[in-house]
Amino acid sequence: MRVTSTTDxxxxxxxxxxxxxxxxxxxxxDESQIFxxxxxxxxxxxxxxxxxxxxxxxxxxTLRKL
Amino acid sequence: xxQIVWGLYLAEIVKEAGKDTWKxxxxxxxxxxxxxxxxxxxxxxxxxLRSRLRSKTRIEVGLPVPNGxxxxxxxxxxxxxxxxxxxxxxxxxxxxxxxxLMRKEKFDRSSVAxxxxxxxLSDASLQVSWQDPYPxxxxxxxxxxxxxxxxxxxxxxxxxxxxxxxxxxxxRASVPATYAGRTSAPPMLHRTQPSDAAPAVSLAKLxxxxxxxxxxxxxxxxxxxxxxxxxxxxxxxxxxxxVDFCRWCPAVRIDGSTFxx
Numbered sequence: 001m002r003v004t005s006t007t008d009x010x011x012x013x014x015x016x017x018x019x020x021x022x023x024x025x026x027x028x029x030d031e032s033q034i035f036x037x038x039x040x041x042x043x044x045x046x047x048x049x050x051x052x053x054x055x056x057x058x059x060x061x062t063l064r065k066l
Numbered sequence: 067x068x069q070i071v072w073g074l075y076l077a078e079i080v081k082e083a084g085k086d087t088w089k090x091x092x093x094x095x096x097x098x099x100x101x102x103x104x105x106x107x108x109x110x111x112x113x114x115l116r117s118r119l120r121s122k123t124r125i126e127v128g129l130p131v132p133n134g135x136x137x138x139x140x141x142x143x144x145x146x147x148x149x150x151x152x153x154x155x156x157x158x159x160x161x162x163x164x165x166x167l168m169r170k171e172k173f174d175r176s177s178v179a180x181x182x183x184x185x186x187l188s189d190a191s192l193q194v195s196w197q198d199p200y201p202x203x204x205x206x207x208x209x210x211x212x213x214x215x216x217x218x219x220x221x222x223x224x225x226x227x228x229x230x231x232x233x234x235x236x237x238r239a240s241v242p243a244t245y246a247g248r249t250s251a252p253p254m255l256h257r258t259q260p261s262d263a264a265p266a267v268s269l270a271k272l273x274x275x276x277x278x279x280x281x282x283x284x285x286x287x288x289x290x291x292x293x294x295x296x297x298x299x300x301x302x303x304x305x306x307x308x309v310d311f312c313r314w315c316p317a318v319r320i321d322g323s324t325f326x327x
Contacts (some may be wrong), residue, residue, distance in 0.1 A: 006123075013118050020111045024104065029178070044124040045115070048137050051129055051161050058101050058110075058158040 001049040002028050007035040008043050025057065105158075109151035116145040129156055132167060132178050138164075140184035140192075155185060160192040205241060247323060269300070269318050270310060280314040286314040 003014055011031060018027040027047075036042060087184035112125055119125075142153050164184075173182065179197035187193055280288070287293075287297040300309045310319040318325050 002130070004134075006200070009119060009123060013115060017111055017115050021108065021113065033152060034171040042124070043122050044126055045136070046128055047140060048128055048134065051165050054127075054129075054158055056162055057068045058105050058154065063163065 001025055001047055001053065002030055003045065003047055004030045005033050005045045006041070006043050007033045008041070009033070009045055014045070105145070105151050105154050109147045109154055112142065113145055113147040113151050127154065128184070131182065131223065132174050134179040136178070138168075138184060140145075140180040140186070144270070156186055156190055156192070157184070164194065269304070270319070283316040288312060288317065291324070293317055293324070 003018075005011075005014065011029065011033070012028075013028045014056060018025075021027060084211070116125060125142045128137045128140045132210075140153070140157050142150055142151065144153075152326070155224045157167060173317075182194060182196040185193040185195070294314055295310040296313050297308065297310045304320075308319075308321055316326075
């Protein structure tokens with residue numbers, strides 16, 4: 001699972017999250033963070049992965065395939 | 067709230083169990099327990115992360131469709147673990163239908179102007195919205211009887227390119243409110259920034275004979291950025307811009323910015 005974020009989000013926090021979640025989630029933290037030049041820049045953390053991985057992680061796919 | 071998450075999975079169990087053997091029902095039960103455990107584990111970690119982030123930071127889950135930068139995103143609202151778990155469960159619950167929609171619409175860079183936004187509505191259905199890059203294809207569609215509502219919003223109004231304009235890049239010089247780039251690849255920022263440099267080169271050629279008015283002293287002044295500006299009315303060529311020419315050097319000033327700097 002790829003984790004992208006804006007520059008205001010601490011990479012340290014994301015690494016800590018990765019440790020908390022463990023190897024099942026296999027977080028891949030994208031260290032090239034997005035920056036915005038704006039008076040009120042947006043701030044976000046996004047967890048991207050393909051649909052089959054979501055379904056495998058959270059079960060729905062397993063239910064369908066069994 | 068956890069009961070609702072369970073309910074979503076149990077609904078699947080009931081549906082699937084009716085089609086299968088007793089042997090496989092045990093596997094289904096085991097898989098469901100694992101799935102609910104993982105949803106809760108992920109929601110708990112996100113809840114902790116939320117408390118460590120600034121309040122305005124959005125937490126989103128999504129798919130890298132149409133690509134990894136402009137993906138399909140669902141913002142997870144709230145900080146309560148059960149609330150986050152429910153949103154995750156609903157996201158996964160809607161994924162098969164969402165995938166069907168993506169296959170049907172053939173989402174790629176030519177059909178989606180930017181990312182695809184997902185929103186969970188109050189009735190637990192999922193709203194999918196995106197911008198169609200082609201103005202003539204603007205639609206607002208809704209699929210009745212399905213849990214996903216589709217809305218295709220109109221694209222941002224594009225400025226038509228006028229034949230008399232200097233070059234197409236000038237037409238893109240309408241400055242967006244926000245620039246974005248990546249920390250590890252600063253050149254991307256320069257690519258996304260509209261610039262007046264290209265039209266300035268073209269404009270400088272409009273009045274080439276002015277160089278004869280210069281001399282050593284005036285050139286020195288120009289080198290110290292003391293130009294002698296002369297404004298020409300070029301509103302037909304570059305609408306909305308104030309263009310000044312230096313009478314002593316090839317410098318051009320567009321809206322207060324001097325080229326070459």
